[in-house]
Structures are given as C-alpha cells and as structure tokens.
Amino acid sequence: MKIPMPSVIVALALGFSIAVLTAQASAQESGPVQSLRGVIELDELNEAPPVAALKTGRRFDKAYRQQPPLIPHKTDKYQINTKVNQCLRCHDWPYNVQEGAPKISETHYADRNGVALDKVTRSRWFCTQCHVNQTDAPVLVGNDFVNAVNAR
Numbered sequence: 807m808k809i810p811m812p813s814v815i816v817a818l819a820l821g822f823s824i825a826v827l828t829a830q831a832s833a834q835e836s837g838p839v840q841s842l843r844g845v846i847e848l849d850e851l852n853e854a855p856p857v858a859a860l861k862t863g864r865r866f867d868k869a870y871r872q873q874p875p876l877i878p879h880k881t882d883k884y885q886i887n888t889k890v891n892q893c894l895r896c897h898d899w900p901y902n903v904q905e906g907a908p909k910i911s912e913t914h915y916a917d918r919n920g921v922a923l924d925k926v927t928r929s930r931w932f933c934t935q936c937h938v939n940q941t942d943a944p945v946l947v948g949n950d951f952v953n954a955v956n957a958r
C-alpha cells in the first residue's frame with residue numbers, strides 16, 4: 807500500500823507533539839520549582855496578594871504541643887520596637903491580672919542561659935516572630951500536614 811507523503815509528515819508531527827506534551831505533564835507533576843511570586847520578570851512588580859481576614863474570638867486549637875499559641879485578636883495597633891512593646895501592657899504580670907489576659911509563659915522570663923529574670927528576656931521580645939494572628943488564609947503550598955492530635 808502506498809501511503810501519501812503528507813500523511814507521514816502529519817503522523818510524525820502528531821507523535822512528536824504527544825511526546826512533548828507528555829514530557830511537560832510529567833515535569834509539572836514532579837514539580838519544577840515555581841516561585842510564589844508568579845511568573846514575573848525580576849524588575850517587574852507583581853500584584854500584592856489579598857490580605858486574609860483575621861479570625862478573632864474563638865481560639866484555634868494547637869496543631870502540636872510546642873506550638874506558640876496563635877493570637878486570637880487584632881494586633882495592628884500594638885507597636886513593638888527595640889524600646890516599646892505594647893503587648894506587655896496586657897500580657898506581662900501583673901498587668902495581665904487587671905486586663906484578664908493570659909500571662910506570658912514563664913519560659914519567656916528565662917534568658918538564654920536559663921537564668922530567671924523579672925522582665926521578658928530579649929530573645930522573646932519580638933512576640934510576633936513566633937505568635938501570629940489567626941486567619942483562614944489559604945495554604946501557599948499544598949501539603950499533607952496533619953495535626954499531632956489527629957495523627958495519633
């Protein structure tokens with residue numbers, strides 16, 4: 807049987823495209839690293855991501871024993887710099903008593919050598935380094951993390 811030449815070329819081209827598409831699909835599955843910034847040139851500005859709404863009020867459960875508790879209230883008005891820390895006026899003893907706020911953990915009053923201090927140690931000064939606001943922000947990168955309690 808005589809196969810016309812153009813059909814052979816079409817068949818070859820089709821085969822090649824399928825091979826390329828398959829290769830692309832498997833590259834996506836195994837995941838070339840993708841920037842959270844999106845596919846944008848370095849000198850271009852990307853759009854700021856939407857700010858997730860805070861979830862105040864009910865405290866979220868801890869995901870694991872050692873987790874710094876999440877902050878169940880707004881914090882945008884409370885300044886923290888090298889001299890001022892406005893979180894302390896509610897959370898440092900004895901102010902926490904009159905404010906009805908949970909007292910800062912005792913671990914935060916020990917310096918890095920374990921010496922007990924009467925003031926919050928400098929290594930715990932920037933509270934929001936560890937404690938973050940509660941939000942229902944979507945995960946940036948998909949993952950299969952399971953809370954320690956549920957993992958048992």
Ligand code: HEC
Nearest residue numbers: 863875876877878881884892893896906907908933934937
């Ligand atoms: C005006 C007083 C006030 C200020 C200022 C304040 N908080 Fe609070 N905070 C509270 C109260 C009251 C609660 C308890 C709320 C509840 O149980 O619903 C709380 C709860 C928390 C909790 C949860 C503790 C736990 O055991 O679950 C964290 C963490 C926290 N605050 C961190 C901060 C940080 C960090 C700052 C500064 C950026 C700050 N707070 C400033 C009053 C305050």
Ligand code: HEC
Nearest residue numbers: 872873874893897908909910911913930931932933935936
């Ligand atoms: C280096 C991380 C880190 C920093 C900085 C830090 N915390 Fe914590 N915080 C934790 C962890 C972890 C816990 C839970 C374990 C514990 O109690 O030590 C905690 C617990 C707490 C609790 C709950 C206490 C309790 O008895 O349940 C409060 C309130 C708190 N921190 C407030 C603060 C405030 C206010 C600041 C800033 C002055 C601060 N933290 C700075 C990590 C941190």
